[in-house]
Amino acid sequence: MQTQQAFRINAAQPDKLKQFLPKPLIISTPVAGWNGFYFAYHRQSNYKLPETSPFQHIVTIYSKEFQAKLKINGHWQSKSYAATDVGIFPAHQISPAVQFEQDLGFIHIGIEPTMITRVAYESVDADVVEIVQQLQTHDPLIQQIGLTLKQEIETNGFDSYLYLESAANMLAVHLLKRYSTHKSIIREYTGGLPKHKLKEAIAYINDNLDQNLSLAEIAAVVQMSPHYFASLFKQSTGIAPHQYVTKCRVERAKYLLTQELSVIQVSQLVGFQSQSHFAKVFRKYIGVTPQIFKKAL
Incomplete structure (x- = not known):
């Protein structure tokens, strides 16, 4: 055309x-x-x-x-x-x-x-x-x-x-x-990730929580396409990659808040560019804001 x-x-x-x-x-x-x-x-x-x-x-x-x-x-x-x-x-x-x-x-x-x-x-x-x-x-x-x-x-x-x-x-x-004119080109994946690939992906996530992680980047670590990786990762863990990363960030933030670090510093160390977004996500998972959590320690 x-x-x-x-x-x-x-x-x-x-x-x-x-x-x-x-x-x-x-x-x-x-x-x-x-x-x-x-x-x-x-x-x-x-x-x-x-x-x-x-x-x-x-x-x-x-x-x-x-x-x-x-x-x-x-x-x-x-x-x-x-x-x-x-x-x-x-x-x-x-x-x-x-x-x-x-x-x-x-x-x-x-x-x-x-x-x-x-x-x-x-x-x-x-x-x-x-x-x-x-x-x-x-x-x-x-x-x-x-x-x-x-x-x-x-x-x-x-x-x-x-x-x-x-x-x-x-x-x-x-x-x-x-x-698409070819409806059969999407494969259905079952069985979850092989254990060594799941371990590699989780290790990479935890080593880079301060970075703006991407799905394509994590999938590349285990040499898979993003869709292939996301499907099998969810089967292995029960949650989508972005949900898993958020959970890891909140858990890391809980630990860092027990240290001599400000809420702003913790927010940056676990990959949040916006402190308000960090507070919103933390409260959703923990029930209180980071400031209240830190004061209660």
Whole structure:
């Protein structure tokens, strides 16, 4: 499909959208992305996009029901969208021009094609993975993932990197299972991690609790794809990797709070960039804030 006439959208270069967006982005991930995952949120009214062709797979989630006009085969057509409708725009495919005539919030999640193939089982050929364009599809799970990501970023900023990356992997798996032309490329894994790999992963987590750990990084230690690793890790431990890391951070924080260290220092030593997020998570697990816990010692 030729894309010379379409505007190329790159999720890693959000500033280039300024020429089309009357209002600036409210939230956007760092330009480098999170291992092939990008997130953006903005609110607009009465604006139009030309034909576009994204470098990444783009999932668009809307904040409420609305009407829009799409230019399909040279003709403008009106479409009504429900609150749980979403759009899926595969990489390097042309998306039609669209005109919005009301105030609306937009969540855009960009996923690099390499992330999609990484989520699929290791032997899949990148050329085999094809996501089917959906100008309008009813998908409550995608809606929920998008809104959860937005809330998490608004509440905790980028302090929940591992959680956000896990949600992005969940979305990638869902796209492959439901919207790929090859529905059988996702393997089901059983039996948990081999004991030596589980030990290696746990050791790496505990040795790097002060770092902004990523799912891809931990999976690489045991030479597995993130999806493969996350599935088997949960079978072995009973909880997802991001939940396990949080549990380890809280346990390490409990010990460090007994030492001659301030709450701020402890927060940094267990990998929290935000002290308020640290206090929130600690209280959720322990029942009291770090300050109260330390005073009670």
